Amino acid sequence: MHRHRVILLLLSLLFVASPRVFAFGAHAAKNPVAALVDRIQPGQSARFVFELADQQSPEDFFELDSRGRRIVIRGNNYVSIAAGLNWYLKYYAGVQVTWNNPRPRLSTVKFPRPRQVERHATDMLVRYYLNYCTFSYSTAFWEWERWEQEIDWMALHGINLPLSLTGAATVWRNTLRELGFEQEQIDRFVAGPAHQAWWLMNNLEGWGGPNPEAWYERQAQLEQRIVERYREWGIEPVFAGYGGMVPNDTAAWRRLGLTEVQDPGSWCGYRRPGFLLPTDPQFAKIADAYYRNLKALYGDRARYFAIDPFHEGGSTQGVDLPAAGQAIYNAMKRANAGAVWVAQAWQSCPHPAMIRDLPGGDVLVLDLNSESRPMWGGDRRSPWWRDGGYGRHDWVYCMLLNFGGNVGMHGKMQRVIDGYYLARGMQRADSACARYLRGVGTTPEGIENNPVMFELLYELPWRPERFDRMRWMEDFVQARYGHTLPQVVEAWRILANTVYDAPYDGLQEGTTESVFCARPALRVERVSSWGSAVLNYEASETERALGLMLEVADRFRGCNNFEYDLVDVARQALADRGNGLLKRIETAFDEKDRERFRQLSEEFLELILLQDDLLSSRREFMVGPWIESAMRWGGRRPADQEFYRWNARTLLTTWGNRHAANVGGLRDYAHREWAGMLRDFYYPRWKTFFEAMNRGEVPPADYYPMEAEWTVGTQPYPIHAESDPIEMAWKVYDRLIRHARK
DSSP: OHHHHHHHHHHHHHHHHSTTOOOOOOOOSSOHHHHHHHHHSTTGGGGEEEEEOOTTOSSEEEEEEEETTEEEEEESSHHHHHHHHHHHHHHTSOOOOBTTBSSOOOTTSOOOOOSSOEEEEESOOEEEEOOTTHHHHTSTTOOHHHHHHHHHHHHHTTOOEEBOOTTHHHHHHHHHHHTTOOHHHHHHHSOOGGGHHHHHTTSOSSTTOOOOHHHHHHHHHHHHHHHHHHHHHTOOOEEEOOOSEEOSOHHHHHHHTOOOEEOOOEETTEEOOEEEOTTSTTHHHHHHHHHHHHHHHHOTTOOEEEOOTTTTTOOOTTOOHHHHHHHHHHHHHHHOTTOEEEEEEBTTBSOHHHHTTSOTTSEEEEETTTTTSOOSSSOTTSTTOOTTTTTTSEEEEEEOOOSTTOOOOOOBHHHHHHHHHHHHHHHHTTOTTTTTEEEEEEOOSSOSSOHHHHHHHHHGGGOOSOOOHHHHHHHHHHHHHSSOOHHHHHHHHHHHTTTTBOOTTOOOOSSBOOGGGSOOOSSOSOSSTTOBOOOSSOHHHHHHHHHHHHHTGGGGTTOHHHHHHHHHHHHHHHHHHHHHHHHHHHHHHHTTOHHHHHHHHHHHHHHHHHHHHHHTTSGGGBHHHHHHHHHHTTTTOHHHHHHHHHHHHHHHTTOSSHIIIIISOOTTTTOOOOBTHIIIIIHHHHHHHHHHHHTTOOOOSOOHHHHHHHHTOOOOOOOSOOSOHHHHHHHHHHHHHHHHHO
């Protein structure tokens, strides 16, 4: 252990001496990889040997080997070894650990021995994960058990640099108290549990609060456990840094002696927090207080800080951007001399002038939407293309994929592959805009969907040569289900050429949205304000994929991953059919065929209820677990339970108040095609619309009152699956066949 610590010290000194060398250490009281295996199934770690080797390697690597009957996995750090374990489980044992299958039974699986040593190495030393929005749309109400499961998933996928915002509000609360703010002022500033993301991105303040005192304490305790586990792995958390945000409270400004606060304007109808100009004498004082309180809660080893001022249109009028960047940078460096500023590349941010003069290696830019709107400079067709990329600053090739946590099969497999190898190829040619590529990442607004795309992205660093996506897809199916049949392979080929082959140069934000979830209208082009409900493939294709999977479904009965995918494909096929049906309803209306309009509208409503029944067969597609997880944070206090339930329901529906929903465009941004919501939220809207149309009346102009009523509802929802997924998929398929014959 003494030699081990010496090596870590040398790696730390190397990082300080050469900031662009990303070296993640490996220190733990016990081997975390063995502990991970035993969390999957107790006792199974005995079937493996995990070895740390060549910890000074300039590359991350893992090797698969055997010793007697045991499988040997070695690597230069624990995360590399975990990535090797995941590779072995997938491509040797046919076991895929994923969100819907976090604890597969390993004792019944044969572990074949590698015939020879298999080695994978990468110089992409950064594998980033998460988005501010994920902490609202997905993780807002997670407790330790769920976080522990996610950290295991991260390690298995080689992730070593995750965003870590849980408990950031407690840092702010403590800082504001130190500065003399009253609790009432803090309550007006800190957003509620479900809206933390947009508060931390300086988009709004206070909405969804005030938070119970116990919430702050539990958030801090939870983050401490998360950070402790990260450090056992050698994973570096990215904390929220200080970027000049202050409460938009003029009375507080006067009391604190703040003289230079800029108003960044509004965001989707919400007033933004103030921005403290770096020329204000109090800037350094407030920043130092913030970092001091962060260290007090989460330790003094923090090195990476997410800082994103002026996100999504924040006004920079009157701001000296180079001076602001320097002040933010200086504050971060006072907190930790080896600190790195992590910035999202989104729209005009980070403003080039803000980071231009900062030293190379001290800023890490996340090219947030590389699969659609790359900024890094390799694709001049991109509307956000930046000549020269990010200058001398390091950057990460990221896949955004999901917006709002919406449900739907979606991806750009080929473009994800092409973009990565383009950047790699340009790097080898020493291109000015690509030579600072440091790794890959995923930056989804919501997770627990489209696992195939995450498997693809996080394998890229370990695959030195470009590969054929169809061949990769065949290997994916074998790994995901443990065995395969021609019908399943063909079904996935169809999916690869439809839902996972979204238009190469398209700017669609996330999945093709299900019209079932839309505010009612005869013509629905989108559900959310910035999404799309326009199909780019024939709806019959997803139905065909469903039929192929059902042909052999009984051969896969009990396979968790297969049954999850079967329900997802059935859901997609039904949603696609609803998309076409709505167009037929519009045609019937235009042709003044009232009887046909009535029949088709009734059929549309029946499909919504059928979708609800289907999704009740898998817990992952039910609203009950989301609401139940929120209410658990309220303990036994009914008032607190009501507070968390309202937060959880509001985010998925109106998102905010009437103005934000209707004028700001946020209603249904986080819509979920989930059991419970389809029946009780989306169905009543459409039923109200069609009943009015069938009576010859004008339908409601504003659905906000109906929507707001659901946000304060108290009806309970099931949290466990209520039916057999294969039987329900057959029911959907039979209904689609009858529908096609009409």
